[in-house]
Amino acid sequence: MESNLITEDKQKNKLEKVFEILKTMASRPSGLIGLSIVLFHIVLALISPYIAPYDYKAISPNTMLLAPSAEHWFGTDSLGRDVFTRTILGGRTALTVTFFGSLIALLWGGLLGIFCGLVGGKIDDVVMRVVDAFLSIPWILAMLLIVSLLGTSTEVLIPALGFFYGKGIVRVARAATHDVIAKDFIVSARARGHSNMSIIWNEIIPNVRDAILVEGAMRWSWMLLGFSSLSFLGFGVSPPTPDWGLMISNARGLMSFAYWSVIAPIVGLSSLIIGINLTADAFAKALGIDRSTKAPV
Amino acid sequence: MSEIIESVKNLSIGFNSQKGKQISILRNVSTNIKKGETVGIVGESGSGKSTLALAMMGYIKQGLFPLKGECLFKSEDLLKMSSRQLEKIRGRKIAMIPQNAGQALTPNLKIGYQIDEALKLHTDLNKRERDKKISELLNKVRLPSPETMAFRYPHELSGGQQQRVAVAMALAGKPDLLLLDEPTTGLDVTTQAHVLELLRFIAKDTGTSMIYVSHDLGAIAQVSDRIVVMYAGEIVLEGPARKILKEPIHPYTYGLLKSIPKLSLAGLPASMPGSQPQPGSINEGCSFYDRCNLATDNCKKNSPDLEHIKELDTNVRCFNYKELINQNNNLQTSITKKSNNSEANEVLKLKDVSISYAKQKFFDQLLNKISDQNPTVKDINIDIKKGETIALVGESGSGKSTILKSIAGLLKTKDGQIKFENDRILSSDLKMRNPNDLRAIQLIFQNPDESLNPNHTVEQILSQPLKLYFNLSGEELKKNIIDLLKKVRLGEFYMSRYPRQLSGGEKQRVAVARAFAAKPDIILCDEVTSALDVSVQAAVLNLLQQLKEDLGTTYVFVSHDLAVVRAISDRVAVLYQGRLCEIGPSQNVYKFPSHPYTEVLLGAVLEPDPDIKPKLVAEDIVEEKPPEKGCSFQGRCPRKIGDICNSKVPPWQIGENGNAIRCHINIEELASLQQ
Ligand SMILES: Nc1ncnc2c1ncn2[C@@H]1O[C@H](COP(=O)(O)OP(=O)(O)O)[C@@H](O)[C@H]1O
Ligand code: SF4
Ligand code: SF4
Ligand SMILES: [Mg+2]
Numbered sequence: 001m002e003s004n005l006i007t008e009d010k011q012k013n014k015l016e017k018v019f020e021i022l023k024t025m026a027s028r029p030s031g032l033i034g035l036s037i038v039l040f041h042i043v044l045a046l047i048s049p050y051i052a053p054y055d056y057k058a059i060s061p062n063t064m065l066l067a068p069s070a071e072h073w074f075g076t077d078s079l080g081r082d083v084f085t086r087t088i089l090g091g092r093t094a095l096t097v098t099f100f101g102s103l104i105a106l107l108w109g110g111l112l113g114i115f116c117g118l119v120g121g122k123i124d125d126v127v128m129r130v131v132d133a134f135l136s137i138p139w140i141l142a143m144l145l146i147v148s149l150l151g152t153s154t155e156v157l158i159p160a161l162g163f164f165y166g167k168g169i170v171r172v173a174r175a176a177t178h179d180v181i182a183k184d185f186i187v188s189a190r191a192r193g194h195s196n197m198s199i200i201w202n203e204i205i206p207n208v209r210d211a212i213l214v215e216g217a218m219r220w221s222w223m224l225l226g227f228s229s230l231s232f233l234g235f236g237v238s239p240p241t242p243d244w245g246l247m248i249s250n251a252r253g254l255m256s257f258a259y260w261s262v263i264a265p266i267v268g269l270s271s272l273i274i275g276i277n278l279t280a281d282a283f284a285k286a287l288g289i290d291r292s293t294k295a296p297v
Numbered sequence: 298m299s300e301i302i303e304s305v306k307n308l309s310i311g312f313n314s315q316k317g318k319q320i321s322i323l324r325n326v327s328t329n330i331k332k333g334e335t336v337g338i339v340g341e342s343g344s345g346k347s348t349l350a351l352a353m354m355g356y357i358k359q360g361l362f363p364l365k366g367e368c369l370f371k372s373e374d375l376l377k378m379s380s381r382q383l384e385k386i387r388g389r390k391i392a393m394i395p396q397n398a399g400q401a402l403t404p405n406l407k408i409g410y411q412i413d414e415a416l417k418l419h420t421d422l423n424k425r426e427r428d429k430k431i432s433e434l435l436n437k438v439r440l441p442s443p444e445t446m447a448f449r450y451p452h453e454l455s456g457g458q459q460q461r462v463a464v465a466m467a468l469a470g471k472p473d474l475l476l477l478d479e480p481t482t483g484l485d486v487t488t489q490a491h492v493l494e495l496l497r498f499i500a501k502d503t504g505t506s507m508i509y510v511s512h513d514l515g516a517i518a519q520v521s522d523r524i525v526v527m528y529a530g531e532i533v534l535e536g537p538a539r540k541i542l543k544e545p546i547h548p549y550t551y552g553l554l555k556s557i558p559k560l561s562l563a564g565l566p567a568s569m570p571g572s573q574p575q576p577g578s579i580n581e582g583c584s585f586y587d588r589c590n591l592a593t594d595n596c597k598k599n600s601p602d603l604e605h606i607k608e609l610d611t612n613v614r615c616f617n618y619k620e621l622i623n624q625n626n627n628l629q630t631s632i633t634k635k636s637n638n639s640e641a642n643e644v645l646k647l648k649d650v651s652i653s654y655a656k657q658k659f660f661d662q663l664l665n666k667i668s669d670q671n672p673t674v675k676d677i678n679i680d681i682k683k684g685e686t687i688a689l690v691g692e693s694g695s696g697k698s699t700i701l702k703s704i705a706g707l708l709k710t711k712d713g714q715i716k717f718e719n720d721r722i723l724s725s726d727l728k729m730r731n732p733n734d735l736r737a738i739q740l741i742f743q744n745p746d747e748s749l750n751p752n753h754t755v756e757q758i759l760s761q762p763l764k765l766y767f768n769l770s771g772e773e774l775k776k777n778i779i780d781l782l783k784k785v786r787l788g789e790f791y792m793s794r795y796p797r798q799l800s801g802g803e804k805q806r807v808a809v810a811r812a813f814a815a816k817p818d819i820i821l822c823d824e825v826t827s828a829l830d831v832s833v834q835a836a837v838l839n840l841l842q843q844l845k846e847d848l849g850t851t852y853v854f855v856s857h858d859l860a861v862v863r864a865i866s867d868r869v870a871v872l873y874q875g876r877l878c879e880i881g882p883s884q885n886v887y888k889f890p891s892h893p894y895t896e897v898l899l900g901a902v903l904e905p906d907p908d909i910k911p912k913l914v915a916e917d918i919v920e921e922k923p924p925e926k927g928c929s930f931q932g933r934c935p936r937k938i939g940d941i942c943n944s945k946v947p948p949w950q951i952g953e954n955g956n957a958i959r960c961h962i963n964i965e966e967l968a969s970l971q972q
Contacts, residue, residue, distance in 0.1 A: 193735035
């Protein structure tokens with residue numbers, strides 16, 4: 001009801017709009033917490049190479065499995081590497097891979113989805129069948145295949161993850177486009193004689209952008225979990241790259257007597273996933289997108 | 298005096314704003330419902346009528362909460378009851394019929410089963426008794442062939458039939474009170490009249506009290522014994538239906554009644570300025586102050602109380618109501634409009650136009666033609682003169698929008714030609730039309746929520762046609778936008794608003810401005826006032842008329858509402874199932890002889906007058922497809938004369954009133970039949 005009230009009189013430029021959305025997101029406790037966690041991780045990832053106290057790959061038999069202390073805040077792992085150093089650098093790896101992965105997912109998923117929504121008919125049918133077929137393959141199997149063929153460098157992982165997590169975005173983008181093109185304002189623009197490009201750019205994109213971005217944000221947290229699972233299984237980034245999934249995998253046998261080496265990456269991973277999830281939720285709410293299924297009549 | 302079954306006392310309902318302020322959307326409402334009485338609650342969207350009706354069954358919408366007051370049902374407060382207690386009352390004692398019955402019925406369960414469930418829940422009858430009851434109920438709501446109806450699924454029924462099923466289900470528990478929230482809104486005119494007639498019958502037959510909520514005074518007038526008028530969350534007028542409709546003594550009700558177009562009146566209805574205030578924006582004084590032409594300084598500072606006037610048996614919330622007593626003659630006036638001179642040239646000709654939605658078969662695709670023997674729209678011949686307003690009327694599905702779309706080039710025609718200015722044929726493909734022809738024909742849609750891009754400001758919306766057709770930019774563009782806004786009576790400051798920040802009427806003004814931005818010769822209006830409140834509708838109609846008189850624009854005006862059509866148009870074309878039935882000057886379409894379908898439509902018009910009852914001459918069946926041959930109206934025609942109607946397309950005949958009518962009945966005979 002209140003959203004109908006006239007609240008703003010001045011036209012806002014883009015930057016002000018972004019700021020306004022952030023403000024709305026932060027106005028809810030869950031949004032504020034989510035944003036703070038994500039911000040914390042991003043800042044940490046950016047500065048981690050400069051603040052890391054040790055070399056992440058320096059193996060030292062003298063310092064194996066040390067408990068947390070003043071020198072090694074989070075202790076050391078079975079190869080004597082500093083867990084704190086590896087944890088903060090691991091966040092950097094996770095964020096880099098999944099951020100660019102999500103970007104790729106958004107790009108191809110969004111574009112293909114909008115395309116399908118626009119053309120409709122046979123082409124749309126065929127493309128969506130193919131996408132559905134891909135959706136039904138267990139993605140982890142497919143990833144294993146790719147990784148075993150092409151290796152585990154980030155140059156392979158990022159596009160591969162981007163590809164698999166883009167499928168869901170295709171569906172959302174297609175559905176949103178489908179809804180929008182039936183609206184009278186599109187009919188009106190067509191009747192006026194605007195070019196197709198102008199209609200896509202001015203009328204359609206602004207109306208599907210929000211839904212796609214929200215879906216992208218949601219996919220980001222999924223991708224993070226997926227990426228870490230891959231590493232955990234040994235098909236993600238290869239050692240000695242500092243990575244949470246790898247760290248958890250290496251240390252899981254030591255749980256009972258060197259729990260410190262596994263707690264830090266677990267906390268890092270789960271807090272980032274929760275943070276991104278809360279942020280995505282707040283983002284959706286701030287944009288007025290209802291992610292729940294249909295409201296009861 | 299009969300027993301009071303529900304009594305609302307000083308009820309206020311509100312919500313907390315994001316800034317933590319308490320905002321009330323229902324303020325101090327008190328009213329009583331007596332046994333066997335039908336009370337109509339009328340108000341524009343946002344006036345709080347549904348909130349009140351829901352509270353009367355103990356239901357408060359999520360996000361809202363009662364601030365004070367009570368709803369006493371048989372002297373128990375519904376708002377204080379637990380959900381267990383309410384469950385016992387809802388359905389059994391108080392039943393509700395929602396606006397969209399189609400959505401309220403479970404799609405995958407048979408009608409009979411759903412009624413049976415309601416009976417199991419609300420009565421103690423055994424299986425045999427229930428089965429008997431089901432057919433009794435289906436009979437009572439006058440569904441065709443009630444025996445087989447029980448075995449059908451909701452989607453196999455038309456909207457009107459679904460609404461009847463909803464009534465049957467509501468009656469299953471023999472409720473004392475029946476709540477109806479806009480039960481006929483969205484139904485076709487004839488169906489609406491039938492459902493209202495049924496409700497009136499049921500009220501009399503069963504003695505159930507009813508609360509009938511609607512924005513439509515025409516519908517309210519047909520069923521109500523008493524009327525409650527709501528405005529901005531308050532009751533502003535309450536009294537016996539006849540008094541309220543014939544001698545309204547509140548300025549809002551008075552204005553509302555004047556703004557409804559009436560069949561008996563040529564010319565445009567008077568409009569009320571402004572729009573209803575948003576909840577929370579009224580601080581002091583009368584909530585109607587901004588729009589009231591009787592307002593005085595007193596009204597600005599003090600808010601009037603609901604005052605009981607004994608002689609009139611009426612409650613009114615106005616300081617100056619006395620000025621309206623004995624003003625009722627003025628209700629029957631309207632604004633005369635300049636009629637179009639008939640000498641003008643034709644700007645648009647539809648010649649033998651047929652339109653089909655059938656999918657092209659492979660072979661036809663190769664030959665680029667459509668082979669549909671029974672197209673949705675067929676053989677439309679209309680010549681439209683420059684500067685005239687021609688209306689296309691018919692129930693939903695009669696092909697009105699389809700015709701507009703193909704004029705605009707959005708739909709290919711199957712056969713026939715659309716000729717523009719000097720008999721130049723317009724391509725039926727948008728892409729083949731030249732830009733100047735595209736500019737010359739503009740469209741305005743029914744629902745501005747859908748036709749304005751929610752992500753664009755008013756400035757962006759209006760600049761689109763200006764940039765596209767006239768290449769304007771910078772200061773000149775801005776100046777033109779401000780001019781346009783002024784034309785539709787909106788201020789410059791609207792430029793930076795988004796559609797969601799505008800009221801329904803303001804949005805439609807922006808849509809009108811966008812159409813006029815192209816400096817068009819012809820504007821196609823598709824139900825442009827149907828989504829608006831009555832008081833706003835009158836304003837938009839007047840605006841359209843004014844713009845036309847100033848600029849000489851031609852309108853093709855599509856509407857299902859004959860009274861609106863009468864008010865705005867110079868000529869009327871009546872359509873049934875995509876075929877023309879009658880065409881002629883609008884003042885004549887309302888005089889006999891009429892085509893039997895026009896007669897049915899005229900009979901179903903709901904006037905806000907308890908003395909004018911609809912004349913229901915045809916069944917409210919919905920036909921899926923036009924008949925293959927013969928007269929398009931054969932399936933429902935109350936005057937059908939025999940086989941000839943089924944086999945031969947009727948000829949055009951010109952009546953003595955100058956109307957062309959397409960019927961096998963000789964026109965003089967038709968005239969005498971209709972006397
Ligand atoms: N896109 C469509 N595809 C198939 N049939 C349609 C489509 N749009 C409308 N129709 C059908 O064409 C007929 C006329 O519809 P329409 O022109 O919208 O009528 P009106 O505007 O008078 O309500 C109806 O039977 C409707 O079901
Ligand atoms: S109290 Fe005054 S402003 Fe309100 S309706 Fe009456 S005359 Fe108009
Ligand atoms: S031709 Fe026959 S069916 Fe058609 S309107 Fe006339 S009487 Fe009715
Ligand atoms: Mg229509």
